[in-house]
Amino acid sequence: MxxxxxxxxxxxxxxxxNGLGVTVGFTVVIVxxxxxxxxxxxxxxxxxxxxxxxxxxxxxEAFRCTPxxxxxxxxxxxxxxxxxVEMTPITASALALSLYGGSFYxxxxxxxxxxxxxxxxxxxxxxxxxxxxxMRRIVLPQAIKRMIPALxxxxxxxxxxxxLVSVLAVPDLxxxxxxxxHDSYRPLETYTAVAxxxxxxxxxxTIIVRRGEKRLxxxx
Amino acid sequence: xxxxxxxxxRSLRKSFGSNEVLKNINLDVAKGGVVALxxxxxxxxxxLLRCINLLVVPDGGSVRVGDTSFxxxxxxxxxDVKTLARFRATTGMVFQHFNxxxxxxxxxxxxxxxxxxxxMAKADAEKLARAQLAKxxxxxxxxxxxxxxxGGQKQRVAIARALAMEPDVMLFDEATSALDPELVxxxxxxxxxxxxxxMTMVIVTHEIAFAREVADRLIFMRDGxxxxxxxxxxxxxxxxxxxxxxxxxxxxxxxxxxPATPAS
Numbered sequence: 215m216x217x218x219x220x221x222x223x224x225x226x227x228x229x230x231x232n233g234l235g236v237t238v239g240f241t242v243v244i245v246x247x248x249x250x251x252x253x254x255x256x257x258x259x260x261x262x263x264x265x266x267x268x269x270x271x272x273x274x275e276a277f278r279c280t281p282x283x284x285x286x287x288x289x290x291x292x293x294x295x296x297x298x299v300e301m302t303p304i305t306a307s308a309l310a311l312s313l314y315g316g317s318f319y320x321x322x323x324x325x326x327x328x329x330x331x332x333x334x335x336x337x338x339x340x341x342x343x344x345x346x347x348x349m350r351r352i353v354l355p356q357a358i359k360r361m362i363p364a365l366x367x368x369x370x371x372x373x374x375x376x377x378l379v380s381v382l383a384v385p386d387l388x389x390x391x392x393x394x395x396h397d398s399y400r401p402l403e404t405y406t407a408v409a410x411x412x413x414x415x416x417x418x419x420t421i422i423v424r425r426g427e428k429r430l431x432x433x434x
Numbered sequence: 435x436x437x438x439x440x441x442x443x444r445s446l447r448k449s450f451g452s453n454e455v456l457k458n459i460n461l462d463v464a465k466g467g468v469v470a471l472x473x474x475x476x477x478x479x480x481x482l483l484r485c486i487n488l489l490v491v492p493d494g495g496s497v498r499v500g501d502t503s504f505x506x507x508x509x510x511x512x513x514d515v516k517t518l519a520r521f522r523a524t525t526g527m528v529f530q531h532f533n534x535x536x537x538x539x540x541x542x543x544x545x546x547x548x549x550x551x552x553x554m555a556k557a558d559a560e561k562l563a564r565a566q567l568a569k570x571x572x573x574x575x576x577x578x579x580x581x582x583x584x585g586g587q588k589q590r591v592a593i594a595r596a597l598a599m600e601p602d603v604m605l606f607d608e609a610t611s612a613l614d615p616e617l618v619x620x621x622x623x624x625x626x627x628x629x630x631x632x633m634t635m636v637i638v639t640h641e642i643a644f645a646r647e648v649a650d651r652l653i654f655m656r657d658g659x660x661x662x663x664x665x666x667x668x669x670x671x672x673x674x675x676x677x678x679x680x681x682x683x684x685x686x687x688x689x690x691x692x693p694a695t696p697a698s
Contacts, residue, residue: 336489337533341547341599342523344515351550355537 220403226394233390234411240308240386241373247312248372249365252319259324270320277317283378285310290382303382311379315372322368326361327353359430366423370416387411440465440603440634441486446495447507448481455481456492457658463603463651466632470645470666473655474681479638482655483605486636487525488518499525500602523551526596530608532588534580540567540591541576547599559598566594570624586617590624597628604628606637622648642685646670654678 223230251273258270277285290306293299301309330353338348380389391408395401441463448456455478463469471479484490485497494507502521504513513521535543544563548554554562567573570590580588589609596604606625610618622644629635629648639645645652645666652666654675662669662678673679 331533333529333531333533334535337527337529337535339489339519340487340522340525340527340529341595342519342521342551343547344519347519347550351546352535356535359537 216402218403219400220407222398222400223394223403223407226390226398226404229390229394230387230407230411233385233387236385237373237376237387238415240311240376240379240384241369243308244311244315244372244376245369247308248315248319251313251316252323255316255320256323256327259320260327273313274317274320277314278321282311282314282375283381285314286378286382303379303384307379307382307384311372311375314375315368318368318371319365322361322364323357325364326357329360330356359427362423362427362430366420370420373416374412438465439463440467440500441636442496442498442503443482443486444496446482446485446497447493448478448485448490449493455658456485459495459658459660461653461660463634463636466634467651468629468635468637468649469651469653470649471636471638471653471655472640472642472645472681473661476657477655478658479653479655480607483607483636483638486603486605487522487527488513489522489527519551523547523599524602526599526601526604528589528592528596528604528606528609530611532580532585532592532612534588534592534595536580539577539579540572540583543580543591544595544598547595551599563594563598566598567591569597570594571620584617585613586620589613589621593621593624593628603634603636606635606639608638608640610639610641640685642670642682654681656681 255270255274258266259274261267261270286307289310290301290303293301293306327349334352334356335345335348338352339345343351376386377388379386380392383389387408391404395404398404439462441461443459443461446456446459446461447454459478459482461469461482471482473479481490485492486499488497488504491512492506496503496505498504499521502524504510504521506512535546538546541560541563544566545556545559548559548562549556552559564573564576567576570593572587572590572594575583575587575591580591583591593604593609609625610621613621618641622641625635625637626644626648637645637649649666652664652669653660654662654669654673654677656677662673662675669678670682673682
């Protein structure tokens with residue numbers, strides 16, 4: 215029977231905290247940037263102009279249909295050779311993860327917008343609103359409510375995807391725990407603790423969002 | 435043409451794909467006139483109504499409302515979004531399915547046009563909106579969300595929302611077709627009052643008795659053409675065309691309007 219000894223991890227606490235800080239900070243950056251890319255992708259794919267629609271579609275499918283691990287490696291190793299663009303591991307992974315997340319956010323946002331009954335835009339237009347006013351005042355406020363569960367889900371995936379940046383030696387929680395595991399010869403304890411840390415952050419977040427959803431639903 | 439013609443439509447054409455929905459339609463509505471459009475479903479009457487405020491952009495012909503006119507067809511440039519928006523602000527429209535904004539209270543629904551489109555100060559818009567709600571008998575529902583209202587109340591809010599833009603013309607697209615029978619009266623009542631106040635109205639409806647009572651002209655459409663047109667009572671009581679007679683035979687044409695339940 216394996217003898218668990220979590221006590222040994224205490225001496226690595228600063229290493230873990232450091233890694234956790236990087237992971238959380240990274241998530242904030244890639245969720246915010248990813249949402250921006252997602253908005254661009256969604257409005258692009260709904261555009262009246264064919265060229266914009268095709269560009270948005272190409273972006274969405276390129277990032278949605280390739281593995282994130284491959285994208286990370288590609289951004290860090292291939293871009294310098296092909297395009298002469300040198301990036302630090304942190305920039306390369308932030309960019310790859312934001313674009314990857316953005317491709318999924320695009321589809322969520324687009325789906326939310328088209329799910330709003332066309333009668334709503336018609337009513338806005340009939341009042342004399344421009345398409346932009348109708349989008350901002352009528353469609354988006356309703357669509358966002360419908361998008362929130364899916365956006366939250368994707369953001370949870372994004373949070374966990376940050377664990378992949380360890381392949382580019384970005385010192386996130388997983389990377390630091392690898393260091394700790396090698397040092398302590400206690401990988402079971404180390405990775406169990408890491409899993410608990412991810413869950414301990416995510417579960418309260420999901421509860422908060424669920425409460426928020428209920429409050430938003432009241433007006434409907 | 436003359437000052438007394440508020441809406442003038444000439445040789446209007448519209449196709450959806452290979453389906454020709456409107457074939458060379460002409461229509462005049464006098465200032466303060468009430469025109470009822472009747473006909474079987476698929477006859478093009480709703481499309482015609484939507485062409486009046488350009489929610490549907492015609493393929494050919496011309497549309498004039500008040501001083502603003504647009505020509506369509508070969509060589510004609512399509513109006514840009516700003517021009518379209520400004521034009522639509524002068525016409526009110528009421529939809530079959532109300533299309534109230536569910537994320538706003540009744541009051542906010544009615545204020546939306548004045549605030550966003552007419553750039554009215556919030557306080558003025560609120561005063562205007564409360565007055566319009568009072569006019570349709572729903573002053574005390576101002577702070578409720580549409581989901582808590584009955585169908586008839588929703589449609590009256592929708593009318594108040596359109597009226598808050600102080601339009602020259604009101605367009606009604608089967609405004610009572612989605613309502614339970616006992617709620618039809620309260621909406622027709624509001625429409626009748628509006629007509630008697632001199633509002634120019636075009637009404638797509640299946641309420642033949644109401645059209646006979648309230649409209650001064652009646653247009654019967656079928657398959658994208660105007661089959662018969664004339665004073666409402668005359669067309670309903672003595673239709674000339676066989677197609678009109680056949681269509682009208684499905685309806686009670688006279689009798690009292692459905693009773694209006696008191697505003698609640």
